[in-house]
Amino acid sequence: MNVKVVIFDWDGTLVDSVDHIADSLHQAATELGYPALEREAYRDIIGLGMVEALEKLYPGISHVEMSAIRERYARYFFSKVTTPQNVFVGMAEVLADLRGAGRGCSVATGKSRRGLETALVSSGLGPHFDITRCADETRSKPDPTMLEEIIRFYGIEASEAVMIGDTRYDLDMAQRIGMPSIGVEWGVHQREVLADYAPHAIVDTVPELRRVLGL
Incomplete structure (x- = not known):
């Protein structure tokens, strides 16, 4: 892509x-x-x-x-800390390679700001992201407000970004503003649910995600 x-x-x-x-x-x-x-x-x-x-x-x-x-x-x-070992295998490398290719990386999550800030540090993923948006500071998915704020930050159109997520709410949110999406099957919702929101692709492995992203 x-x-x-x-x-x-x-x-x-x-x-x-x-x-x-x-x-x-x-x-x-x-x-x-x-x-x-x-x-x-x-x-x-x-x-x-x-x-x-x-x-x-x-x-x-x-x-x-x-x-x-x-x-x-x-x-x-919060009794359990997110560590680098909790990051899905290969995803840290995906982020690093996207940044190395000059692409922006950001997060749109249903987490609270408190929860995300803690996890960004403890997971080691924080430095990869230019901007992050949380449900308690914008609006909950599938409302697309957080995506609109992210693309406004970059000064781009919705068609110039892609939303990657594991739930119907992620893909629905992207579809509402004409943003391409990629569904991943290693989280909550499976292919038959994700397919309802016309994603660009649905992947079930990280290597497949890398291929779709052109890495």
């Missing part, structure tokens, strides 16, 4: 964190008396901002109840 900027989702795309997020949500909610949900329900909301995720998991939840779950979730989630 001949694009100037590559935008990455974080959880499930760059970092193997999906199970830890699901476990933390399950533990936080059930300890506060909320019903245990199927594991797939917790996985399916990964990529959304926390407010939107909890509203989908527990319809009708109040802001007070949501705050209690979020506080307990943070306690469990």
Whole structure:
């Protein structure tokens, strides 16, 4: 692909964190008396901002109840530090090679700013990115606001960037502003779900991603 900027989702795309997020949500909610949900329900909301995720998991939840779950979730989630070993094999090299080729790299994530800042440092990936945007400072996926802010930063059109993600929310967000996307199958949603959003490609290995990106 001949694009100037590559935008990455974080959880499930760059970092193997999906199970830890699901476990933390399950533990936080059930300890506060909320019903245990199927594991797939917790996985399916990964990529959304926390407010939107909890509203989908527990319809009708109040802001007070949501705050209690979020506080307990943070306690469990931050008990485990993201390390370079949690980065999917080969993805750090993809970032380095993109930068070496003169392409911009950025992150658009449903994580909070606090969560992303911590992970950028502890994973070792932080220096690769020019700009990062989080759900709690813009709008949650699939609203494309964070993508619009990123391309405005670079001074480019949506067609000159590509969004890479593992969820329907990533690809839906890109489709809404005419940005090409690439779905990866090593995270939350599989090919049949990702295909609904007309991605440029769907890949199931990092070498395949490198090929699509022309690395």
